């Protein structure tokens with residue numbers, strides 16, 4: 302029987318993406334921004350589609366079905382109804398939105414067919430069903446509760462579903478304008494950050510603040526019901542009918558106008574961040590309780606933009622009713638491309654899901670447990686390494702064409718060499734394997750460094766990323782050692798769970814540290830891995846298994862053998878406001894314009910100035 306090839310697409314809002322599902326196998330998935338080099342690119346994902354087809358070795362006419370992640374006509378209906386309900390107040394935003402809708406969104410099926418150059422029916426999924434499908438079908442669970450939370454899809458802003466085998470029943474929903482994601486985005490806007498982009502900054506800022514505005518938010522802005530549903534007081538929000546998220550109501554309630562994007566962050570912004578983070582976590586916990594009682598499941602799958610709130614996810618795991626949580630790594634709208642492809646396969650075509658009984662692959666497998674032998678599990682995401690890869694011969698050809706010299710290493714000797722360079726304080730650009738799908742770099746397009754270094758946080762921010770950040774960098778840790786270093790002993794392969802550094806690894810802050818303010822607090826060593834420890838002793842953990850990413854694992858393992866520390870810094874291979882690198886050329890350009898010391902591209906090692914390894918023996922040529 303010939304395989305069924307389903308192309309899933311998400312586009313025209315933010316983070317456009319394409320995904321190709323061939324039977325039950327995700328053959329390829331990628332965000333358009335990585336190819337177009339336009340961050341959060343919302344255009345048609347033409348280059349991502351090209352890549353997916355090339356990866357599968359098929360032509361566009363060999364695609365059997367095309368799915369789009371949401372229903373544009375229903376979304377249009379929401380826009381129209383919202384305008385009518387608030388008319389004439391929303392006239393300006395309505396008139397501004399119309400050209401885009403009339404230009405292509407309403408005729409999307411024709412547009413997609415013409416852009417793809419194929420004459421196939423396009424099936425339109427439901428936005429939250431696409432999120433739910435992206436959370437459940439590739440998860441390691443045969444049965445699970447599914448929770449989706451974001452800003453808004455067509456009408457839905459949050460949903461509870463139940464997945465069993467190939468079935469996915471949507472059970473409950475919350476509807477626009479009542480939305481946790483939009484509440485969080487309103488505070489993102491009011492504290493001077495970019496909506497749909499700066500939400501993670503609020504999460505990083507929260508530990509510096511006090512929850513002084515929680516009462517004001519609860520009294521004036523939002524009613525939180527026992528089941529986790531919320532009701533926003535629309536007198537305070539402008540997003541239904543205006544061109545901004547908040548207006549004069551917020552200014553009155555929070556003591557003045559919003560912070561201008563270039564103005565300094567003050568204690569008010571920190572307290573607002575902490576307050577809205579606390580409220581969001583409470584809502585997430587209540588929603589999880591509802592998902593648990595509705596389904597009776599012990600397992601939870603999560604997706605939607607709010608599922609990228611890894612601090613909230615960490616609390617769900619610690620305090621919520623579920624034994625296990627699996628979060629779709631592309632939890633935002635890019636993951637909708639994957640979700641609609643899965644929904645099309647199982648719900649529309651009625652194809653069975655590969656079951657635990659059939660393969661033994663879906664269920665977590667216990668191999669004895671105990672220290673050093675965590676249970677194995679398998680999801681269908683392949684480590685979320687679903688993008689393009691470049692072989693040694695591709696890299697060699699690129700180096701030759703561009704007259705760039707590099708040292709070719711024996712693959713067996715490479716991990717120890719890189720570990721030595723990290724231990725000696727070098728910052729390494731690591732370009733290997735298939736590019737990650739989703740917003741996090743997971744060791745294939747990553748910058749890695751020594752987590753034990755007290756100044757690495759500043760070095761990375763100022764010399765490499767060209768930014769000041771309230772967030773520390775994230776740790777990548779060998780899975781079998783995670784419980785020795787963090788208050789955590791579970792899987793976090795996609796860096797979407799936050800937990801505290803283990804008390805045994807913490808150090809008391811020096812005298813006078815309590816007087817420090819704002820970002821200065823982050824420069825105080827709070828643990829033996831200060832580069833990855835936040836001011837509240839928390840860390841955004843990536844657990845690493847060899848089966849998911851062999852070279853990455855071997856590097857951390859070699860670093861552990863050398864230093865006794867199984868933790869390194871992992872941050873995305875890009876600079877501020879640019880997408881993560883995709884090609885050897887992107888990687889080299891980023892390497893050359895930053896203070897990075899070493900670039901590793903598969904087996905090739907490039908250094909731009911004299912670098913030393915742990916034994917002070919190695920020097921290499923100048924590249925600048």
Ligand SMILES: [Fe+2]
Nearest residue numbers: 451605606634
């Ligand atoms: Fe969404």
